Amino acid sequence: MPKWTEDQNKAIFHHGHDILVSAAAGSGKTTILIERIIEMLKNGENIDNFLVATFTEAAALEMKERLVNRIKELVASGELDDEDKQHLQSQIFKVSVANISTLHAFCLSVIKKFYYVIDLDPSFRLLSDETEKTMMQQRAFDNVRNKYYKKNDADFLDLTENFSNDKTDDGLADTVYKLYDFAITNEDTNGWLNSLTNSYQVGDSLTDSDFYQKSFKPQVVKSLRNLIDEMNSIAERAKDDPLSQNYAPVMNSAVVQILNMIDLLESEKTFDEIREQVLSFKYGRAKPVSKETKELSDDDSILKLVKKQKDDVKTEFEKDIVNSFFIQNEADTLDTIHNAEKIMAKLVEVELAFIKEFNNIKTSEHVLDFNDLEHKAVSILTSEVEGQKIALDFYQNRFHEIMIDEYQDVNAMQENIIQLISNKNNHMFMVGDIKQSIYGFRQAAPYIFTGKYQEFQKEDNPNELIQLSKNFRSSVPVDNFVNTIFKSIFDEQIGDVKYDKSVQLVAGTSFPDDVDADTEMYLLNDDQSTDEMDDSVIENKRISKIRFVAKKIKELKQQNFKVFDGKKGKYRELKYSDIAILARNKNSNTDLISYFAKAEIPVMVTDAQNYFQTTELQIMMSMLEIVDNPRQDIPLVAVLRSPIVGLNEEELAEIRLANKSDDYFTAMRDYITLDSEDIRPKLKYKLAAFFVRLERYRDFANKNSLVKLIWKIYQETGILEYVAGMPGGKQRTANLHALYQRANNYEQNNFKGLHSFIAFIQQMQKMDRDLSQPNSVEATDDTVKVMTIHASKGLEFPVVILLNIDGLFNNMDYVSETLFDSKLGVGINVLDTTTRANVRTIQRAIISDQKKISAVSEEMRLLYVALTRAKQKLILIGHSKDSEKTLSAWDHARREDDGVINAGSRLAARTYQNLIGMSTLSSDERRRVPDSNELVNENCQLHFQFIESDDLKDSVSKKVDSTISEEPSTKIFKDTVNNILGFTYQHQEAVETTAYQSVSEIKGLFADPDDNEMARSEIISDKGRYVLDQFKTPKFLQKTTKVSATDVGSATHLVLQKISLDKSPDAEDFEQLIKNLEDSKVIDPAVGKKINVSSLVQFYQSDLGKLILENKDHVSREYPFSILMPAKKLFKSDNVDNSNDDKILVHGIIDGVIELDTSIIVFDYKTDNVKNGKLKDAIEKYSGQLNLYSEAISSIIKDKKVSGKYLYFLQINQAEKLD
Incomplete structure (x- = not known):
């Protein structure tokens, strides 16, 4: 029997009450789940008497496989008597049909077994294709919208105008879709929607309303206290610096003004009296320092920082307090809220109509989506047949224990299902880690986990909290680095957990003393960068980081980096498959695939979106667009410039000179008809041939299906063969085949026509629902793995490279025009029809503040997941515009008494590299290596460097900067090809x-x-x-x-x-x-x-x-x-x-x-x-x-x-x- 830790032992053997296991990264939670099941099986339980819910199907399959292997191992060990051995052997055959699955799969089994309870047609199919679901939703909204338009509903027109613009009403459609995603995960969807107007019902006195007392006042006070925290931090920094010392009284005076505002808010003062105090806020003037003081100090870096931070806090005050809450007086604020209430009521009405229409379409198509599975299952479990809840009784009696993996990521609807089937006879065993709750965009509700986490710690609570903090995955340097960061940035306010010793990682595995495991962090420094970076600068920055990653991987291979194999207890050579490149999003994937192909580094990109950004898809979509309508300049020029036609920039310019005033298609046609000595015959011939082909495609499209058109273009243009010869040709070919297949799926779902398909794809891109590239590489290949942090969850790699740590956090959850929150509801802007300006409601401002904290908390947890994927070594890559300013900003992040960086600094960090830098590289923590630009923090084994942009030139072999071609198969063929391609005109x-x-x-x-x-x-x-x-x-x-x-x-x-x-x-x-x-x-x-x-x-x-x-x-x-x-x-x-x-x-x-x-x-x-x-x-x-x-x-x-x-x-x- 393995030697379990005390806490692992509790998790395996304790019974008789609900148990919440808080399992840190690498703590072996899956192993613990399996051993707990095994122990119960050894005591005579049957596997089909458990419900084991996993987060993914892959996790369920892995658990089943490991469970069968463990049973076989136990049976073969000779530890069991004949009766126990026979019982365990019988369980092997039951594992495949046991309820070890996702909650969606469990709900599906409930529906299939008890569909008759709610008179559901059992012949439904599962709507698993997101594209098909999106198209059905569009059809549902179109139907609803048309009904309102036919009725000439004035309130609906006002609603449309509020969320849309003069050209299109897509804004309302987007709002309806997003609201649906929030509403449907609520156990009472209709009830939640109907409650959305509550926060807008304030009557005639704002300060007397429940909304003001319970929501507005606490939030404004909280925001003001955060500002006080920032001001105190600046004053503390200024008082010890000779050149800045006179700014300390200025900041102290500002704090007094903010405290006065808080006093007024907590008193019975009117809204306008409070507003008057807020609008009167201003900084005093700092007295100039004496000439003698200036002469004593020539370092003005702190002075510059103090001035900047003082101005930043003033800007924050104006943005987060004045503009968010006090931009209008009370009368105008009430008027805005009353208008918002009317708009919200209509939005709820339209949303309910949309849901009904969407359900009708799904019923007519005999389909259920994943949300339907949960709602139908709840309906079945709560419905009575002849006075009895037969389905609920069945599952409550059948399941002797309910085990939930990844409990931190369940949503409110899923928690409702779990609570329904649990009772005093079948206790719950919940395993999760609040530090790894990263699915807020799927409406995961981490507050469910944290609520039980806090409740189960109370002495009078009969249930049990078990902490698993030993990390059996990572090296000590990785653990130390992670602990150093998160004890500085996690607390109950931001991050949802206090990172004390009970949750910090403790090394549970041993590596040799000489193992190369120290963390490396590199920021590519470019002092020429500006704040106003255009797309080309951003692209160059992204490619520079990719180039550096390729260089680093080459160095690891060339320098014979050794990986320690813990199972074998010895070193081995580094393989490409030992390396994972993680990033917050997929924005760099296309460039990375292209560059790594040139660098001859094998790579497999998991779920590589940016599908429609690839060269081959842009060419094909442009081709389809001009077949649909050739009078579109951008797609037409794209096709002419592409290998399909092959014109160069000079030829394109010459065509435009033929007709400068009309569209480019007309200019092309005019060029073909011109009869002049200046016309190039070869160019004229190319254009004429293309014109004929285009007209043939347009005629073909009118008489044939979309997929036939696409295949005809593939065959006649040779684009499949062309992209096969490009770097990453295998992937590019797969992408084109996938386009054909997706077009086929589109037509299979009763959608017809080229124009509609193009509009659908454009809508998908607009909604940021780019499709994933099909994978052309086998998972078993020796390739560098590239994936998002989300995709990496549950995986581990010897070497993890975290790319783009300078990337700004996603702020859409709290800066969008319309904000959604499962608890706070919906915050909207109101269109002033006179000025055509959008007026923000204070309800939206409150949601924005809360969503910002939630978003930053989730970004921190995402960073925790990324860093804890590493078994041996971490390498972090980012970018800096000014090395001195970067270090200075990290130096002056103030810490609270418990060592946690103050809330204002954490919320303002905006990037992983700032969170990491503030935590590990402040002046108190770092030291410079002699005769080097390297900085180190010995406490967390971090080595840090700024890399100048010029140093990256020619950093990888020259092969990287030239296209890699396939080697000809024979010498004769090779010589022939070289003679043809290598011909050079002598002069x-x-x-x-x-x-x-x-x-x-x-x-x-x-x-x-x-x-x-x-x-x-x-x-x-x-x-x-x-x-x-x-x-x-x-x-x-x-x-x-x-x-x-x-x-x-x-x-x-x-x-x-x-x-x-x-x-x-x-x-x-x-x-x-x-x-x-x-x-x-x-x-x-x-x-x-x-x-x-x-x-x-x-x-x-x-x-x-x-x-x-x-x-x-x-x-x-x-x-x-x-x-x-x-x-x-x-x-x-x-x-x-x-x-x-x-x-x-x-x-x-x-x-x-x-x-x-x-x-x-x-x-x-x-x-x-x-x-x-x-x-x-x-x-x-x-x-x-x-x-x-x-x-x-x-x-x-x-x-x-x-x-x-x-x-x-x-x-x-x-x-x-x-x-």
Whole structure:
């Protein structure tokens, strides 16, 4: 018999009362469930006398399999006498039909057995396809909406207007669908819906209403106390800093004002009196610190932080208090609430009509969905036949114990079912972990678990709480890291549990002392990032993190990382399948699949959504859209640019020039009919052929089914074969086949027509119900597993990489226009029909505050699940825009007396990396490794680094940046293919190389960040020659930012050119010059503020600067030149014929030239920020450019040689002389 811990022993052998087992991650709860069943079987119980409810079908199958294996093991052990052995052997055959299943499956068995109790047709089928269900719901709502429109119901029109816009009433439909999802998990759906108007019934006095006293006042007081907490934190931070100390009284004064508001709220004051006090809130002015104090301290980092946090709290006060609760006076607030009550009443009426219509459609189709299973089962259990509840009596007598796994994730309806079938004769055994309750979006009700968790601890409660805290999965470093974080962020208010010693992880397994198990955390740092990041910046950030993950996996493999196999007690080589990449969502999946294919890292993505974002699906959906209606510019151009037609950007632009005013389809048709020498015959032929094919498809679509059309397009375009040759071709082919199958399913459900199918897909995407990609990789393959944190629950991996820890939490639950809560009801906005503005109700504000706490709590629990999947090692990947600000923010998160970070800081964290950083990397916790940029926290074995974005370039083998192709099967075939694909026109360089090169073009070869043209360096060919690009990027497509490094660099160069050299310029000289340039509209003021004046002053105090001042009459700044240079000197490449005499005219401007009596000095200043240890790389990067300048000036001033070439890095005030 295994040696059980004391608490495990209790969980296996205690009986006679209800038991709640709080089982931490890795504590072996499934094993405990199985052993408890085994012990009862050994005592003569039968397996079919238990109800064992699991959260998933997979968990149920696993439990059955393990139970059979355990019984067989016990029978073979020789421990049992013949009678017990015979009894256990008989149980093996009963396991397959035992009630070990999900609650949905149990409900289905209830319905199949007792359907006649409620006169239900037993020939129903289960509606398990979410797509089919969505289509039925759409049909139901369309029917309801049309009935109201036919009646010309004025209240319905007002309702529609309130939730929709001028173009469509989809807003109301979305609200109805979401409300349905909340209502249907309530045990009394209709009763809950009819109660939704209660909170809006406030009468003529807001302060006298139950809503004000029980909901409004407690919530506002709570929010104000959170603000006080934040203000006290800022005051405490400020008082100990010389430069910030005068802000402490300001914050203390603000706290007094907030306390006065709380006093008024708790008194009998009117709403308007309280509002007057709220609107009068303002900060006092901080007294300036003395000159002596300023001189004593040159570190203003805390001052900046205090100022920012002070402003943030003021913004929070205005947003969360003023705008949420006191934006209107009492009269206007009451008017808004009364209007909201009317709207809510109509919404409830429409919702009930929708539910009835939806049920009618399901009845006519003979289907039940998963929600129906629960409701029908309850109806059967509570219905009487001849005065008896025969179904309920049957199950109460049959089940001797009810066991519920993952109890923290049951919803209210499921709890109702469990309570119905339990009684004093069949006690409940509930296993779960509130720290792993992560299914709020499915209306899981963790309060059910926490309620019993608290009740069962009371001395007078006959039931029992058992804590299982030993983690038999993870290494000590993983446990320590997890405990360090969650004892800092979990409490009863946020997270729903106090993370004390009773719930902290305790190591239950042993790893060797030399095991590589320390946690690694990396933030990709990009100081050039801005708060206003466009889609391309976000995409680049995402790809950079994926690139780093690929690099890390390659390193683990190449460095022979060892995995400790606990069962065998020895190390083994790391396999790809030992690694799991987890993320909060699936946003990176498409890019990850593509990049890993190029990096030759095998990967299996579980439930990889973004299905319609894949290249092949976008091409096919665009094709279907233009078959339906060709006069759609975006899908038409997408198809023309795709391999189906294969046009390039230049050809697309030429087509548009044929007709600039009409749609693109007309322009294409006009191009085909043009008869001009400027028309390209080949392009005209391509378009004509495509036009004929498109018309043929349109005609075919009118006469044939959707699936036949799709298959015809597949066959005639060869798109299946094309995508098969792309990276990840197997997956892409599977995606296209899945589209065909889904179209078939669509038509099987009585939906017809191409247009309707396209509209349906667009609606699915709009509702964020993207379909999952079919998996083309076997689960047994040696592949890196990629999945969401939700999908990883219950799994474990030796190495876990948590990606995108910088991703913002999902805030839709508390910022959407309409908010839903199973307890608080529905919070809505009211449309002011006069101003057309949406007015927020205070009911919505209260729900928003509560939902924010719930959402952040669930995000924390999601982080707990992710971190506890690791058996041996954790690697965390995120992103930072400013390393210093990131660390500073983590440093100043205030903790309460019990060590938990204050609520305000936790609610404002917004990302996993901030929660982790505040918990483990504050200045008190971290230390810097000597001669390194690595930070460590020895207490939780964490190693942390900022990784500069530049360090990621070429971090993976060159194969990653080029498409991986399949190897030909024979040498003859390989040689043939290579001869065809490798053909190169002998004089191609002459065709592509321009005869004129500006310095800005040449600078691109040396990647000079000070140059405005750097962004166009990608048009240099792989032969090293700068080639003509056909069309410049239009200005409206060019990337713009508020203030870029390029803007600042250009402005700095201008200032250095214009500054007088009559004396060594000081800060005042530079500031005056900058002001003059701003006044003259030469420099934008926003750019001027970014110029580092201090570095410019120090430049002229350096040896190089002094040399310039000493020779001011012989100094030329911004020295222009034009010279002819041999092309072979500019472009060093094996692909270029260096024997030819091609010349290129190079034109440019040198930052500075000093012409001495016998020699010349060339200098160039750089404004880019050179990081620690990166100076050598920067010098190497710019040396080629400076050598070019030197050669140019030597050819112009032929009687003097260049005696000095200097690079001056302004940001670090350092000059480097080149050889």
